[in-house]
Amino acid sequence: MDHKSDTTGTLDEALERLHGTGPERLGRLTNHAPMAVEALAARGRAGAVHRWLDLYAPKLEEFPASVEPVTEANRPAALGDPRRAADWIAYFDRQVAERPWRDVLAQWWPRLLPGLYGGATHPVIRVGHAVRTLEAGDATGPRLAELAHGLGYWAARHSPLADVTVLPGVHGSAADGLDAVAPLANRADGGFPARLARVEELPAWAAAVDDPEEARLRLVELVRAATHRYATHGHGEATMLVHAATAPNAVLRALPALPRALWVPSLRAAWTASAAVTAMYAPNEPVPYEPVGDLDAEEVFARALAHGDEHVIKFADTALDVGDQRALGAALRAVELSVPLG
Structure with missing residues (x-):
């Protein structure tokens, strides 16, 4: 679709x-x-x-x-x-x-x-x-x-992320990078700004990338990994964890309109955003991913629309960009976890 x-x-x-x-x-x-x-x-x-x-x-x-x-x-x-x-x-x-x-x-x-x-x-x-x-x-x-x-x-x-220590880099996949993010110790208190202020350390990922096309490919990988991860970790905070995928996807969508010289810094900012959201809202334990069967993109988006929640719609839109079965399953997980509009 x-x-x-x-x-x-x-x-x-x-x-x-x-x-x-x-x-x-x-x-x-x-x-x-x-x-x-x-x-x-x-x-x-x-x-x-x-x-x-x-x-x-x-x-x-x-x-x-x-x-x-x-x-x-x-x-x-x-x-x-x-x-x-x-x-x-x-x-x-x-x-x-x-x-x-x-x-x-x-x-x-x-x-x-x-x-x-x-x-x-x-x-x-x-x-x-x-x-x-x-x-x-x-x-x-x-x-x-x-x-x-x-x-x-x-x-x-506009709000820069201040005083964050960059930990040694993760050299594997984007999924490895997100797995390496340490959850905040006190995740129960406060909204986004308060939690963001408590993010003190994040691992580097793809830090060695300096080629624009490589940066674009890594950004595609990050969006896919964050979307997939929602299927097993979305219960940590059903609404906020959507942004670990939708924020880097927004950056990815902007790349075609931007000079290539801006693609590498865009990857780095998108990684920091996805990693910070992961740290702020990660659950204590993941749940197993259970494949739903052969999912149809059109049907998944129809279910998101019927549910109506704005985050569910936007996450389903990102899941359709990713396009594989696990991404579509993650979109249905958002439907299941979220409160319907109205």
């Missing part, structure tokens, strides 16, 4: 509907609707977009108020200030109106990459969805605006 460009106009309608809402709600939770509707449209489910959005709409909040415009002079002080989300989105709206969107992305990607961990990695995931749809089809006004919203959210939530 390949992803495809939505030619019905539904995605653009949905994005226009959503751009009057803020990137967050309750001051800390992410608005997942733009990502989920892009996934639905990309998987040929445009007909379900507005129905799904009607169910999700009670979670949405109005677009936040502006503080003051972001300028070249005040840009450094505004970076990482979540109160400035509206200002940053307006800044990127101007940028994508004035220049080719790939030029804006290439300029800002290395600036934003060190802060990929802010907003529980949701900003980079939103950007990855926006880039996929721009790469697949027309750069319509709503799709360009969606990239601006994603980049603006990322700039506002």
Whole structure:
């Protein structure tokens, strides 16, 4: 079940509907609707977009108020200030109106990459969805605006991972690398920012990679390994462990639009994000993976849509990118572990 460009106009309608809402709600939770509707449209489910959005709409909040415009002079002080989300989105709206969107992305990607961990990695995931749809089809006004919203959210939530000791490298597979991540000792307390602040050590993986194409292949491997791992470890935290796969996949989706010189640092940031999420939410023990039988991608995605949870939909979308039976089984595990929408 390949992803495809939505030619019905539904995605653009949905994005226009959503751009009057803020990137967050309750001051800390992410608005997942733009990502989920892009996934639905990309998987040929445009007909379900507005129905799904009607169910999700009670979670949405109005677009936040502006503080003051972001300028070249005040840009450094505004970076990482979540109160400035509206200002940053307006800044990127101007940028994508004035220049080719790939030029804006290439300029800002290395600036934003060190802060990929802010907003529980949701900003980079939103950007990855926006880039996929721009790469697949027309750069319509709503799709360009969606990239601006994603980049603006990322700039506002920009949060580097500080004071992490890099342990000796793991030279095996990405699965070996994730297996080598030591779980946080006190995983029961606090949300994402509090736990992230307690991540002190992570193993290096693929640290010797310096070739862009090799970096892309390792990123593909990482997404596959993190998706597979959910089947045995997702019960540690059904929602948050999804991001160990969806965050690096967002980076992978952006690569075709980025200069090759940015691919190696992108791999390193994606590994750190996936490893940190693994450390923060790993269960005490894995459960055995039990193959479900011969799974059909279309049916698996239909079950994710019927379940309705935004993380389940986005994880199923990533599992379909991976495309093998264990990835599809992991998507069904997310259906089983998660609370349905509504």
